[in-house]
Amino acid sequence: MHPAFSVIFLTTLIGIGQGLFLALYTGQVYALANLIPVQESLGFYAIGSLIALVFLLLGLISSVFHLGRPERAWRAATMWRISWLSREVIVLPLFMFLVFLYGITHYFGWTQPLFMVADTLAVDLSLIIGLLASISAFALFICTAMIYASLKFLQEWHTPLTVLNYSLLGLASGFMFAAAFSAYASLDLVSLFGTWAVIFTVLGAISRGASLVRNRNLRDKYGLRTAIGVRHPTLKQLSQGFMGGAFNTKEFFHGRTPGALRLIKLFFLLAVFPVPIAVLATAYVMESSLLPIAAFAIQYLGLIAERWYFFAEAKHPQNVYYQSMA
């Protein structure tokens, strides 16, 4: 497939937004359980929610560039019963709205307990909204990834690992940003978010590695023989029927050499997984407040390459019809 940067930015940016929100909510739950000191609502949760919203909005804007007719995008919400893309189109704004509400609740300090559960757990408005937003964050991971995982012809994508990768890499980058944000704002949460970022990065490495191994061992289900229905061992295309370009020769071919692909794979395998962990560990040892930002930036660059590779790696069955120009 030809990787489209609109979709690469959409999926990576909303991944950060989702992960960052989940990090904020994790912080609130930890504070509720008295594992960390209670954070000041305005500075931490409200600004954190705002930043998560900015990431989500940037992703949304980027997705618009993928559409030929963005003015009709509202129509994309209609087929939610059958289309994962339609479901994503609904869940993304819903999640953004809930994050907005969550930020507003904290901004105005509407955090007085509404009721108590078992005399110990004080439930306030932000906790309820946060729970709903967390559920929709995970729902969004599933919708986004299922857009790709549901296409059975693209065998590289048609696996539960796709959903796992999108979720874990989104969580890793979101928690990494939360760690960088806490370090920058000199909050006492760097080690909490940093630890979770490392855990998600390691889990992501295992799951992404598993999908790479799986895809390397894939054998094409299809071939030229069934594609044109001539059962002969020796078969080749002489002409695809035209010498100019066409949608079929552009949309489904990445046009890079195998060497370039290997290089990009190597880059993302380093930049997404070991390097940010090493930088974060160094930051922990040196108590640096800038290195976590570097760790996030490196991982995000790596994620762009990871998503690029995700698209480039998928071989579309239609390509067997477009092998020879003359």
Added chain:
Amino acid sequence: MTQLALVIDLNVCVGCHACVTSCKEWNSSGWAGPLPDERPYDADPSGVFFNRVQTFEVGCFPHTETVHFPKSCLHCEDPPCVPVCPTGASYKREDNGIVLVDYDKCIGCKYCSWACPYGAREIDAKNKVMKKCTLCIDRITDESLPESERKPACVLACPTSARIFGDIHDPESSASVAIREQGGYQLQPEWGTQPANHYLPRRRSQMQIHEDELIRADNPLRKEEVDMPIEQGDTLDDVAW
């Protein structure tokens, strides 16, 4: 239910591209049009086509055969491109089974083209919507045309009649009979998309000519007592009087 489709005889197709050009002509000016071209007279031209004729070589040189293979939307009975569409612009007509795109609803997200294993859909880069073969829906349903012309442009254009158009759910239609009696098959059946369009297989067609068939029994040379290349024997003319 009716399922209109094409049955394409690979044994008859000569690869003249008449179906390609007639399709482009009809659909450029019809309901599904335009089919815009980008830089048609410059370097790197590009354009929308609903139908292409590809050429394949079967076997090892010098024992090769050339197979011309027309390729367009197969109007699958279980079309994978339809359920992925987020707007419902991509649909399969209930009354005749043709898979169409509603150009007023399409947002040009290209998702349906990813979901089609045959590469049958092309984005119209000018109008920013997805386009595909309509089986000339505007022509086959036009009752102002004489019955014989209510066929897709490619079918009418084919000089060798390699394309049969008909309802493959009607067992008596010429399309169904051709599929049934000449070994019609579907493309990439492994995906379970059940393409409605079928192809008739390439067959080895050669005439066996025996040497004596080259000699006319009533060859005048015979009367002139010229040596014949092989023994002629008596012919019917020799014994009947």
